[in-house]
Amino acid sequence: MVTKKTTQRLGFKTGEYVVYPAHGVGQIVSIEEQEVAGMTLELFVISFEQDKLTLRVPVAKIKSVGMRKLAEDDHVQKALDTVTGRARVKRTMWSRRAQEYEAKINSGDLISISEVVRDLYRADDQPEQSYSERQLFEQAMDRMSREIAAVNRITLTEAVQLIEKSLAKSPRRGAKTEADSEADDAEEAAA
Numbered sequence: 464m465v466t467k468k469t470t471q472r473l474g475f476k477t478g479e480y481v482v483y484p485a486h487g488v489g490q491i492v493s494i495e496e497q498e499v500a501g502m503t504l505e506l507f508v509i510s511f512e513q514d515k516l517t518l519r520v521p522v523a524k525i526k527s528v529g530m531r532k533l534a535e536d537d538h539v540q541k542a543l544d545t546v547t548g549r550a551r552v553k554r555t556m557w558s559r560r561a562q563e564y565e566a567k568i569n570s571g572d573l574i575s576i577s578e579v580v581r582d583l584y585r586a587d588d589q590p591e592q593s594y595s596e597r598q599l600f601e602q603a604m605d606r607m608s609r610e611i612a613a614v615n616r617i618t619l620t621e622a623v624q625l626i627e628k629s630l631a632k633s634p635r636r637g638a639k640t641e642a643d644s645e646a647d648d649a650e651e652a653a654a
Contacts, residue, residue, distance in 0.1 A: 471494070472494050472505065472507070472522050473522060473525060474532075475491055475494075475507065475525075475530075475532070476491065477491050477492065477493055477494060478490065478491065479491050479532070480533055480613045481509065481530055481531065481532060481533065482530065482531050482532075482533060482534075482571050482573075482610060483509060483511075483518065483520070483528065483529075483530050483571070484528065484529040484530070484569055484570055484571025485528075485569055485571075486511050486514065486516065486518065487511065487571075487605070487606045487609050487610070488511075488533070488606075488609040488610050488612075488613050489509040489510055489511040489512075489516075489518065490509065490510050490512070491507055491508070491509055492508045492509065492510045492517070493508045494506070494507055494508070494522070495508060497519075504521050504522075505521070505522040505523075506519045506520060506521055506522065507519070507520045507522060507525070507530075513609070529570070529571050531571065533610060533613055533614050534573045534610060534614055535614075536614065536615075538573060538574070539573070539610075539611055539614050539615070541574060542573045542574055542576070542577035542607065542611075543577070543611075543625070543626065543629045544629075545574055545577040545578060545581060546577050546580050546581045546584070546626060546629045546630050546633065547581075547629050547630070547632040547633045548581060548633065548634075549633065549634045550581055550582045550584070550633070551578075551581075551582060552582055557593075557595070557596075561595060561599060564579045564582070564583070564599045564603070565599065567579050567603075568599070568602055568603050568606060573607065573610055576603050576606050576607045577603075577607055579599065579600070579603035580600065580603045580604055580607055580626065580630070581630070581633065583596055583599055583600035583603065584600065584630050584633070585600075586630075586631075604623065604626065607622075607626060608622040608623045608626055609622070611625060611626065
């Protein structure tokens with residue numbers, strides 16, 4: 464039973480886009496009070512249109528679930544710069560790396576998500592990805608492009624093209640040059 468609606472709480476307001484780590488970018492549709500088991504709870508009602516999902520998050524749980532405002536322009540630029548860097552793929556088992564990538568994606572942190580996009584990106588002239596690699600890449604790409612689209616007020620397609628343009632600037636992962644091997648060896652020795 465809805466008793467009362469407000470338009471702003473804890474710096475978040477209705478109509479605003481936010482990032483909910485487990486689902487990505489959503490829009491606050493309303494802030495309402497509901498009575499649940501005799502207690503009155505104030506809830507953010509967040510709509511994730513592409514997933515056809517509506518989430519009700521208690522106002523008191525916002526910090527613990529990690530909900531945040533969209534990234535600032537300079538943070539978006541830093542994420543785009545991150546994808547242009549050299550992939551940093553650890554030499555651990557895939558299942559372990561997959562868990563780490565999944566954790567980064569679900570952290571909701573744009574820079575962490577862009578690291579996953581960078582590390583799992585494969586150009587057309589590179590070897591095929593496994594199914595699970597492709598799934599994680601697409602999930603990270605989706606999260607990153609949705610936030611960039613919302614921040615820059617562009618379409619999802621334009622956001623994907625912007626990320627792909629940055630990825631195209633990244634160093635090739637094909638055959639390593641001698642300098643690459645020496646740099647990798649120096650990195651490993653420092654670690």
